[in-house]
Amino acid sequence: MADRVLELQGVTMAFGGLTVVDALDLHVERGEIVSVIGPNGAGKTTLFNLVTGVYRPSAGDIRFEGSSIVGLEPHAITQRGIARTFQTLRLFLNMTVRENVMAAAYGHTQAGVIRSMLRTPGMRREERAIRALAEERLGFFGERLVGYRWDQPAYSLSYANRRRLEIARATATNPRLLLLDEPAAGMNPNETLEMAELIGKLRDVGGYTILVIEHDMHVVEGISDRVVALDHGVKIAEGTFEQVATDPKVVEAYLGTGAMARKAL
Amino acid sequence: MSDERDDTQPTGPALGKDEWVARFGANRVRRSGALGVLEQRLATVSWWAWLTLFVAVIAALPLGIESGYVRRVAFDTVVLMLLALGLNIVVGWGGLLDLGFVAFYGVGAYAYALLASDHSGIHLPSILLIPLVAVIGALAGWLVGLPSRRLLGDYLAIVTLFFFQIFLTVTNNGDNVFGASITNGPNGLLNIDPLSFFGWTIPRSTSEGLFNVAYIYVALAFFGVVYVALRFVNESRTGRAWRSLREDPLAAEMMGMPVNRLKLLAFAFGAGVAALTGTFASALNGSVFPQNFEFPLLITVYTIVILGGQGSQVGVVLGAVIVSVLLEVLRDANDARSLFYVALVLGLYGAFRASTRLVVVLGGTIVLGFVLRTVAGAIDGSWTAGTAEDAGRAAHLAAEWVIVPLEPARWLAPAAYLVLVTLVLGLTLVGGRLRLAALVPTLYLAAFVWENVLLAKPEATRYIVIGVILVGLMIVRPNGLLGEKRVEIV
Numbered sequence: 001m002a003d004r005v006l007e008l009q010g011v012t013m014a015f016g017g018l019t020v021v022d023a024l025d026l027h028v029e030r031g032e033i034v035s036v037i038g039p040n041g042a043g044k045t046t047l048f049n050l051v052t053g054v055y056r057p058s059a060g061d062i063r064f065e066g067s068s069i070v071g072l073e074p075h076a077i078t079q080r081g082i083a084r085t086f087q088t089l090r091l092f093l094n095m096t097v098r099e100n101v102m103a104a105a106y107g108h109t110q111a112g113v114i115r116s117m118l119r120t121p122g123m124r125r126e127e128r129a130i131r132a133l134a135e136e137r138l139g140f141f142g143e144r145l146v147g148y149r150w151d152q153p154a155y156s157l158s159y160a161n162r163r164r165l166e167i168a169r170a171t172a173t174n175p176r177l178l179l180l181d182e183p184a185a186g187m188n189p190n191e192t193l194e195m196a197e198l199i200g201k202l203r204d205v206g207g208y209t210i211l212v213i214e215h216d217m218h219v220v221e222g223i224s225d226r227v228v229a230l231d232h233g234v235k236i237a238e239g240t241f242e243q244v245a246t247d248p249k250v251v252e253a254y255l256g257t258g259a260m261a262r263k264a265l
Numbered sequence: 266m267s268d269e270r271d272d273t274q275p276t277g278p279a280l281g282k283d284e285w286v287a288r289f290g291a292n293r294v295r296r297s298g299a300l301g302v303l304e305q306r307l308a309t310v311s312w313w314a315w316l317t318l319f320v321a322v323i324a325a326l327p328l329g330i331e332s333g334y335v336r337r338v339a340f341d342t343v344v345l346m347l348l349a350l351g352l353n354i355v356v357g358w359g360g361l362l363d364l365g366f367v368a369f370y371g372v373g374a375y376a377y378a379l380l381a382s383d384h385s386g387i388h389l390p391s392i393l394l395i396p397l398v399a400v401i402g403a404l405a406g407w408l409v410g411l412p413s414r415r416l417l418g419d420y421l422a423i424v425t426l427f428f429f430q431i432f433l434t435v436t437n438n439g440d441n442v443f444g445a446s447i448t449n450g451p452n453g454l455l456n457i458d459p460l461s462f463f464g465w466t467i468p469r470s471t472s473e474g475l476f477n478v479a480y481i482y483v484a485l486a487f488f489g490v491v492y493v494a495l496r497f498v499n500e501s502r503t504g505r506a507w508r509s510l511r512e513d514p515l516a517a518e519m520m521g522m523p524v525n526r527l528k529l530l531a532f533a534f535g536a537g538v539a540a541l542t543g544t545f546a547s548a549l550n551g552s553v554f555p556q557n558f559e560f561p562l563l564i565t566v567y568t569i570v571i572l573g574g575q576g577s578q579v580g581v582v583l584g585a586v587i588v589s590v591l592l593e594v595l596r597d598a599n600d601a602r603s604l605f606y607v608a609l610v611l612g613l614y615g616a617f618r619a620s621t622r623l624v625v626v627l628g629g630t631i632v633l634g635f636v637l638r639t640v641a642g643a644i645d646g647s648w649t650a651g652t653a654e655d656a657g658r659a660a661h662l663a664a665e666w667v668i669v670p671l672e673p674a675r676w677l678a679p680a681a682y683l684v685l686v687t688l689v690l691g692l693t694l695v696g697g698r699l700r701l702a703a704l705v706p707t708l709y710l711a712a713f714v715w716e717n718v719l720l721a722k723p724e725a726t727r728y729i730v731i732g733v734i735l736v737g738l739m740i741v742r743p744n745g746l747l748g749e750k751r752v753e754i755v
Contacts, residue, residue, distance in 0.1 A: 052519060078521035090516035092509045094751050103505040107521025113530065116501030117494040123501065130502065155752045173521045 003030040004066075005177050005209045006051065006082075011060035013046055013233070020046045021233040023060070028177065033203055033210045035220045037244070038230035039253055044213045045087055047230070048179050051211075052084050053077040064177070079107040083175035085166040087182045087213070093155040097145060100154050100165060101134035104172035137168045140206070141198070160191045167198070171206065178202065180212040184219050196222045217245070229253065312496070315579070320489055327478045336476040342589040343484040344546050349569040349581040350491055351538030356567075357576035358499065359531035360511025362418060365409060365425035366566065368432035369536035371558035373402045373543025375436065375448060378553045381458040384449065391460045395544045402540020403533040410532035414525045417514070429563070436555040453554035460548045469549060480549045487545065491538055496578060498534075507531055508576075561728065565592075568731055572738060574748025583746060588731065595727040598720045602659050605715050609708065612737070622701060629705040630712075634666040637709070647671045651717075667709075667716045678718040685710045 006028040013021040021043045028034050036044050049055045051062060053074040062070050069077050083104075092100050109130060111123040138145040141164045149157070157165060163183060170178060183199065184192045196219045202208050214220050220227060220241060227244040229237040231253035237244045244250055323343065327336045348370060355363045376398045380389045389397070413424040439448030448454065460467045460483060467479045498504050509517040510524050518524045547553050565588060573584025595601045610627070617623040642649040651669035663669075670677070688707045692700055719726040744751050 054515070054519075073523070074518045075521050075523045078519060083521075084519055086516065086519075090513050090519075092512035092516065094512055094749060095505070095508055099505055099508075102502075103509045103517070103522070104520040106502050106506050109502050111502060113498055113501070113503050113534070116498050116503055119497050127501065153749075169520060 004028070005030050005032075005064065006211065007063045008047075008051075009061045009063070011047075011050060011057045011062060013043075013050055013055055014058045019233055021050065021057075024230075024233070024235055026228060026235065028209055028211050030176075030209050031203065031207075032225045033199065033212065033223050035224040035227045035241075036211065036213045036230060037215070037217075037220060037227060037250075038236075041232075042230040042253070043233035044230055045181060046233070048084055048181055048211075048213065051077075051179060052082060075107065078173050078175070081174070081176040082179065083170035083173040083177075084179035085163070085170050085181055085183060087185065089159075089162050089166060091154045091162055091165060091169070094153055096151050097138065097154055097157065097165060098131070098134050098150040101137055101169050101172045102130050104169045105130045105133055105174075108174050134172060137172050138165075140168065140171070140201075160187050163187065163195070164198075167202070171202075171208070176209060178208045178210045180210060180214075182213050182215060184214060184216050192216055192219060195219065199223050221245075312579075313493075316489065316492060319582070320485055324482065324485055327476075327481055331475065333470075333476040336478060336481060338589065338593050340476075340481050340484055340549065342586055343481065343488050344542055345566065345569060345589050346582050346585040347484070347488055347491060347542040348539060348566045349573065349585045350488075350495060350578060351535045351542070352566050352570050353575065353578065353581045354495065354507075354538065355531050355535035356570055357581070358504065358507040358511060359528060359535075361528060361531060362422040363425045363532065363535065364422045364563065365427075365429040365432070366535060366539060367558050367563040368429045369402050369406055369539035370543045370546075370562075371432055371436065371553075371555075372405050372536070373398050373540025374547040374553045374557070375454070375543075376401050376540065377544040377547040378454040378457045379447075381548075382454060383456050384454050388458055390462070390464075391458075391544075391548070392462055395541065398544045399537045399541040402543070403537030405540070406536025407529050407533040409536075410529040414528050433555055433559065436558075448555070451555060453552050455552045457547055457551050457553065459551070460545060469551060480545065483545055487541060491541070492578060492582070495534075495538075499578070503527070503530065564728070565731075568735055571735060571745055574745030576749055577745070577747045580745055580747030591731070591734075592727050595730055596723050598723065599659060601720060601723065601726070602663060602715075606659075606663075606712075609711070615741075626701060626704050626708070630708045631666070633705055633709050634712070638666060638668050641668050663712075663716055667712050669716055673717060678714075681710065681714050682718055685714050 004027050006026075008024055008026040011021060011024045011026075012019065024043075024047070026047075036047065038044055046055065050057050051069075053069065053072055053076070056071060061068055064077070064080060064082060069080065069082075072080075092103060095103065109126055111120075111126050115123040135146075135150070138150065144161055144164055145168060149161075154162065154165060163186075167178075167180065167183065180199065184195045187195060199210060199212065199219075200223055203210055212223070224241055227237075227239065227241050228235060229244050229247065229250045231249070236249040236253060237247040239247075323339060327339050330336070348366075351369075352363070352366050355361050355366065377394060379385050380387050380394055380397070381391070382388075409425065409428050413421050416424055436448045437451055440446045440450030440452070458466075459469050460480070467477065467483070469477055469480070471477050499507075506517065506522045506527050507530075509520070509522060510527055514524050517527075550557075569584040569588050570581050571584075572588060573582070574580030594604060613623060613626060617626070638649055648670045649664075649668055650671040651664070651673070685707070688703065688710060692703055692707060695703060719729065738745070
């Protein structure tokens with residue numbers, strides 16, 4: 001078995017009588033970029049919420065780097081090395097760009113309140129390190145989020161930059177697995193292309209393993225090592241982009257039964 | 266990647282649109298004009314210089330003034346500043362609506378009273394007791410936070426309010442806990458030790474029977490230490506985490522911050538500061554009563570934090586000074602009268618600037634006043650024969666213009682007050698000329714109510730005025746005086 005970063009075994013999530021994720025098996029190898037696709041309501045974001053601990057699965061096991069993370073609190077899961085971004089942006093809007101990223105370093109820093117009140121040398125050293133980390137992570141996006149932007153409130157950023165800042169914030173938790181929830185949603189074609197390149201760079205330069213939900217098929221095609229298609233919480237196809245895109249079940253999920261027949265008419 | 270998309274390759278790191286948006290945002294936040302220049306100049310002065318200056322000014326105030334009253338007000342102001350700083354941790358940074366905050370001030374005061382008085386027979390030295398009480402307070406805050414840490418917003422508010430009520434009930438009925446008197450009920454605890462450090466007792470009053478300034482200095486010292494400590498915490502990872510959870514608790518949790526633990530920490534910190542404040546307040550008063558910690562105080566502290574600007578330490582300190590001084594000024598009918606008319610004119614100016622509308626409204630109100638008074642005087646002389654409350658020069662002037670009946674009918678005061686409130690509410694429903702026209706009688710009626718109803722009851726008036734100021738401020742400047750501009754959803 002290769003180096004499996006994330007492994008889901010028979011994960012089921014039911015809200016009352018509604019099963020949103022049904023006996024899902026999924027795995028991500030180290031250094032892979034795996035895309036999850038599927039129509040609205042397929043359970044993609046629920047999958048992310050299960051992995052990050054927002055929901056506890058009704059059944060099944062989720063393993064991160066070999067050990068189960070089911071039942072851990074979300075912050076503990078993040079501290080183990082899984083970070084995510086949100087489909088609907090959830091930045092700390094009234095904090096500065098730099099503070100947004102610095103805040104995410106909480107999990108792997110130590111200085112307690114007493115040390116902070118006294119400003120001990122150790123605390124100050126750590127604070128400088130956090131600041132440097134934040135600036136480095138923001139620097140990952142070229143000139144987009146550097147310089148004067150550092151001290152601006154996050155709400156002053158454009159939509160595309162907010163998406164970038166969310167990724168920078170997630171990487172500041174020092175994760176090994178990044179979950180990106182529709183990173184290119186709402187972006188124009190240029191920005192979408194840039195985002196696709198960025199995701200590749202995150203893996204190649206940043207060294208993160210990436211699980212990404214994406215609707216833009218050009219992006220999915222461009223970045224994915226492997227594609228997983230979900231529909232109604234069930235995995236309906238898995239493989240390379242070509243394999244999945246031509247899978248009749250996937251076509252049916254997106255276009256409905258008889259789509260091909262109607263086209264023929 | 267297909268060929269067609271290579272054409273849309275972005276051309277390098279040119280910033281274009283983004284840059285413009287950001288610059289525009291920066292320009293918008295900045296204030297223009299002379300005030301903006303002043304703001305920029307003042308911004309270059311470091312914060313500790315301001316703090317030192319501020320503490321020095323307050324420290325110097327009581328020296329020149331041999332008035333026990335002024336000294337007492339100065340002390341109470343510092344107490345309010347500390348309480349506001351404490352509440353600011355919970356509400357301003359943590360974003361937790363804690364309506365039980367004053368109870369922790371009470372816990373501190375009672376804890377000090379129980380551990381340093383004849384009532385319990387324990388007399389701990391202050392140097393030991395004050396930190397101990399702060400820890401007890403923090404522990405109490407932590408305990409209250411424990412069952413409510415999963416609650417947010419209104420729900421948390423209700424639970425903490427409930428705790429506040431429990432505190433009041435316990436202290437009021439604590440004179441018979443299975444036969445033992447712990448809090449001595451509504452009669453309170455008396456003969457509490459004054460502060461004493463290293464065997465040296467600080468008397469409450471000087472040999473001439475005057476308020477001992479040392480207590481102001483003790484309070485100021487605590488204020489300075491707490492201010493600096495909190496500022497440092499706010500700039501640390503804990504402070505960032507607090508503000509993150511205020512912004513978005515789910516995102517904070519997802520970014521590796523233990524939200525529940527951080528909430529408890531915020532609660533404990535706020536409560537600790539409140540309890541600390543309770544110690545020297547208790548030591549100065551020499552007594553504690555349950556009624557020292559009731560809702561008006563809670564409302565006052567909240568007013569301070571909202572007025573000053575949640576999240577801004579400087580703002581809440583400034584808010585404490587304003588509210589404290591305002592509440593005192595409003596005690597005196599003459600000062601309150603001047604304040605009322607000045608505020609009225611300034612408010613009108615703020616709304617209309619220098620325009621014909623300002624002249625129309627102001628002139629209309631003045632004319633209306635003289636006409637009405639003349640008419641009323643002609644019908645029945647006694648209707649205008651009354652003297653305004655507390656006869657000063659301003660009072661005589663006011664009595665020439667406002668109808669002040671000699672013996673007002675008992676229904677007059679409540680009726681006038683109700684009509685005034687109705688008129689003000691009505692004003693918000695109409696617009697244009699109608700509003701302008703309706704404003705004239707409303708203003709006159711406001712003056713009438715002020716002279717006949719409110720000035721006679723300064724206790725109630727003080728809080729009504731604070732309420733009116735808050736409502737006005739929330740409309741004009743929802744983030745408070747010095748609060749950061751905040752956006753909820755963009």
